[in-house]
Amino acid sequence: xxxxxxxxxxxxxxxxxxxxxxxxxxxxxxxxxxxxxxxxxxxxxxxxxxxxxxxxxxxxxxxxxxxxxxxxxxxxxxxxxxxxxxxxxxxxxxxxxxxxxxxxxxxxxxxxxxxxxxxxxxxxxxxxxxxxxxxxxxxxxxxxxxxxxxxxxxxxxxxxxxxxxxxxxxxxxxxxxxxxxxx
Amino acid sequence: xxxxxxxxxxxxxxxxxxxxxxxxxxxxxxxxxxxxxxxxxxxxxxxxxxxxxxxxxxxxxxxxxxxxxxxxxxxxxxxxxxxxxxxxxxxxxxxxxxxxxxxxxxxxxxxxxxxxxxxxxxxxxxxxxxxxxxxxxxxxxxxxxxxxxxxxxxxxxxxxxxxxxxxxxxxxxxxxxxxxxxxxxxxxxxxxxxxxxxxxxxxxxxxxxxxxxxxx
Numbered sequence: 046x047x048x049x050x051x052x053x054x055x056x057x058x059x060x061x062x063x064x065x066x067x068x069x070x071x072x073x074x075x076x077x078x079x080x081x082x083x084x085x086x087x088x089x090x091x092x093x094x095x096x097x098x099x100x101x102x103x104x105x106x107x108x109x110x111x112x113x114x115x116x117x118x119x120x121x122x123x124x125x126x127x128x129x130x131x132x133x134x135x136x137x138x139x140x141x142x143x144x145x146x147x148x149x150x151x152x153x154x155x156x157x158x159x160x161x162x163x164x165x166x167x168x169x170x171x172x173x174x175x176x177x178x179x180x181x182x183x184x185x186x187x188x189x190x191x192x193x194x195x196x197x198x199x200x201x202x203x204x205x206x207x208x209x210x211x212x213x214x215x216x217x218x219x220x221x222x223x224x225x226x227x228x
Numbered sequence: 229x230x231x232x233x234x235x236x237x238x239x240x241x242x243x244x245x246x247x248x249x250x251x252x253x254x255x256x257x258x259x260x261x262x263x264x265x266x267x268x269x270x271x272x273x274x275x276x277x278x279x280x281x282x283x284x285x286x287x288x289x290x291x292x293x294x295x296x297x298x299x300x301x302x303x304x305x306x307x308x309x310x311x312x313x314x315x316x317x318x319x320x321x322x323x324x325x326x327x328x329x330x331x332x333x334x335x336x337x338x339x340x341x342x343x344x345x346x347x348x349x350x351x352x353x354x355x356x357x358x359x360x361x362x363x364x365x366x367x368x369x370x371x372x373x374x375x376x377x378x379x380x381x382x383x384x385x386x387x388x389x390x391x392x393x394x395x396x397x398x399x400x401x402x403x404x405x406x407x408x409x410x411x412x413x414x415x416x417x418x419x420x421x422x423x424x425x426x427x428x429x430x431x432x433x434x435x436x437x438x439x440x441x442x443x444x
Contacts, residue, residue: 060308062409089354102311107347132312136313140320154421156305165399166409
């Protein structure tokens with residue numbers, strides 16, 4: 046069986062479904078990668094999502110790592126091409142016709158209608174990660190601290206807060222076996 | 229004191245409207261690549277729109293505010309990530325398909341190569357307690373950050389009952405009922421656009437509608 050083609054197929058589907066960006070497609074990504082295909086377990090998915098948070102650029106570049114876990118570097122390439130080519134080609138084509146609809150009132154309706162849908166999908170993405178990532182008092186405290194930092198202090202680099210969360214975990218959890226795969 | 233700037237040819241008395249914006253011609257491909265490579269290397273944590281605006285509108289002047297918002301509107305309404313869709317659309321405006329390709333490559337190269345390197349290291353250290361404890365902390369921090377970004381983007385909409393209903397319906401379908409995203413998009417999407425359909429009347433009629441609906 047060709048797993049590379051499965052990776053290409055799954056991420057191409059997710060690419061087309063990613064209306065509203067990466068966070069919106071996060072629950073479906075987890076559903077397919079963990080639930081349907083069993084490429085990763087819950088903890089691995091949470092860890093790889095975390096890796097996406099500490100690098101610059103779009104967080105969803107983490108799909109590369111998911112592909113790598115399935116079939117190595119070829120899988121990484123398949124996941125990248127699958128996730129970015131269909132949506133990218135669509136944007137490229139659509140931007141060339143979009144301006145013809147300048148002034149169409151439906152364009153505004155589309156943007157207004159999709160905005161709350163996207164917020165709902167982002168909330169669901171947060172819930173989907175929280176179900177695995179929030180496990181014990183310390184994780185709740187870290188999550189609240191970062192929430193307050195990002196929401197209240199506008200001029201903070203979010204990647205530093207995420208790395209700070211990692212350091213707190215390293216300092217306080219490494220003796221507890223937290224996050225270790227079941228042996 | 230004399231001004232060091234020479235008079236601009238064609239500059240006229242104040243009150244003259246500014247020249248209409250035109251897409252700059254013949255921006256070198258390498259400059260497009262380097263600009264997006266820089267944005268791709270410094271944009272952390274979902275704030276990419278702010279970095280794009282600072283670079284493309286303010287620093288480079290490749291787009292004016294209206295064209296920037298229009299490109300952002302397309303990026304948001306279509307599938308795909310805002311950051312990569314924006315790079316493709318802006319690259320295409322500047323230099324056609326080659327421009328789109330170099331802009332996309334620049335945008336994804338720094339983060340993509342870094343996350344792959346981290347991913348390879350992670351796969352080799354999956355049983356290391358220090359790595360796992362760190363990633364538990366990172367995961368918890370990511371939840372805090374995602375909640376904050378969701379609230380920042382959604383907080384304008386929470387005052388309107390219609391928006392809240394659409395948000396709640398979406399969360400219910402995805403997170404509680406576990407309905408596949410395809411069906412959520414195909415049902416909630418058209419209903420939401422219909423609810424915000426164009427109305428006859430003056431500009432701002434939608435806001436008035438929303439106020440009426442909220443009133444008892």
